[in-house]
Amino acid sequence: MSVAVKTSSGNTSAGSQVSSAIISLVGVLFLLACLAIVFVLVPGLWWAFWESTVGTESKFLGGTLLLLIGSAVAVALFILGGLLLGPVAPPGVRAGVVFGALGLILAVLLARWASLWLEHWAYDAAGDAKNTYLIASAIVGGAFLVGWLWLFTRPSTHERMVQIEAGGWFSMKSYKSNQGQRVRRATILGILLIIGAGIYTMLSHHVLERGSPDWSINVPFTGKTAVDYYGDAISFLAALPAEKKREVQIVSPGKGFGFREGQIVPFATYKEAVETAIKERQVPDFVKEATDEPTAFLMAVSKTIFDPEMKDILANQALPESVTRRLESQYSQTAYEGLGELVPAFEKELKALKSDKAKDWQWQVPAAVLVLDRYTLRDENRRADPARFVKVVLPNDSDFKPGQIVSKEDFDTAVEAIEKKGLGTLPPTSGPLVTASGNTTYTSFTLLPSIQFTVPLLLLAASIWFAWRVVNMPIFADFLIATEAELNKVSWTTQRRLVQDTIVVLVTVVVMAVFLFGMDYTWKILLSWKPIGVLHIPEADKAKAKTTEQQRW
Secondary structure, eight states: OOOOOOOOHHHHHHHHHHHHHHHHHHHHHHHHHHHHHHIHHHHHHHHHHHHTOSSEEESHHHHHHHHHHHHHHHHHHHHHHHHHHSSSSTTHHHHHHHHHHHHHHHHHHHHHHHHHEEEEEEHHSSOOHHHOOOOOOHHHHHHHHHHHHHTTOOOOHHHHHHHHHHTTOOOOOSSSTTTSSSHHHHHHHHHHHHHHHHHHHHHTGGGSSSSSSSSSOTTOOOEEEEEEEEEEGGHHHHHOOOOOOOOEEEEEEEESOOOTTEEEHHHHHHHHHHHHHHTTTOOOOOOOOHHHHHHHHHHIIIIIHHHHHHHOOOOOOSSSSHHHHHHHHHHSSHHHHHHHHHHHHHHHHHHTTTTTGGGGGGGSEEEEEEEEEEEHHHHHHHHHHTTEEEEEEETTSSSSOOOOOOEHHHHHHHHHHHHHHHHEEEEEEEEEEOOEEEEEOOOOOOOSSSSSHHHHHHHHHHHHHHHHHHSSHHHHHHHHHHHHHHHHOOOOOOOHHHHHHHHHHHHHHHHHHHHHHHHHHHHHHTTSSSOOSSSOOOHHHHHHHHHHHOOOO
């Protein structure tokens, strides 16, 4: 007698879930690596090659070629992923890869959001609390990543991925492809038209052009400030240790040094480039003022190289009057340390006029501004506390100099000493200190470059995939097949009969309109007849209505 023994599949099922989770995790890493290659690595290498061979011109042609190359790379990586996954992937792996990648990106964004708040509190906190909040940010980020990994490897998550994948969303198989083709095609066309209308509206309203051209996220606690205005903190900045002033940001690349606008380079590299540019020039003021201290060196470049050239151009009216007024306004509002930022504007206008001034050697000298850690600049600005220091406005009978920064204690002592002398003496006057400022940038990584192009393309690709998968969903596909079957049972009228029926309908409508108008007008006359008097219209209203009718539009 045979006995049926029921085998337990518990261990096999658990092992299958673990292996699927591991494969999905590897797939997530592969997918993120592919996205980084397509959207970061390929554009970066391509534009570096394009600018080195063609230059900054023909951006449209370069972008078009990049689109073709990026599409080819994406297709190749997609095929490679399919080959690595194999012809028969474990259930739930495809859905796990996609949703796992989305979950990881969400975890990173949430960790960054929490870190932004922590950095905000660290910046406002008294003392050096940066490291404490940095550790807290790392703990929060780690907690989000551990939470994502825990959810990703749960058995219930695997079961959910299997259910989603069973719906056919991650399969390229069609369902009863030879049935209901006309209705399916019409449905696909309708879906694409609706989504396409939304994409067109987004593009026509320039929604994606209002912000940054790339979707990049900043890394907290990596902020650096390009200081283009020293204010009254210049003495504090000059006293900083050299290791805190090791970098500058290029605002005008000059000629022949390979710099790019916005590039951050070591101060020693920039100093060497400037000295090379003026090596054969006679600039005695620069030699006298320039030192190895970064703030003094940058000020010497602006004062002795750029400032005299800009003054000469503005004074001699080398540019049209409107341009001269605009540049003169910008020049008058810019401190010495920020004059380098005006160099591209002057050079552009001179080149547009093909002026000989555009060939002057001063424009070959690179211009830069000092770069400081955001927290270093904060600490130096806090030293310019009005409770500790003041700026002398009018020295009067004191030994101070105009604009001199002195401690509040020394200033109050000088005021008290002068006031004790009695009449005929004037104490010094003071004003608040102005802090240093500049543009702060962070180390960032790009999630999606050129969003005004990539977002519509991604939406279009997703809509095509969505429309095709919807019409191949078993439930919806059977409905469309049944719909076409019913449509095939309809006896459609001939063109001649359709024209006849349309004429009948139109004639009937016209006849009914004329009949109703005639009846309405007849009853109006009859009921407003005085012997009947059902409708009574005052004479004043009749005259007013007649006057209104005679008015010109």
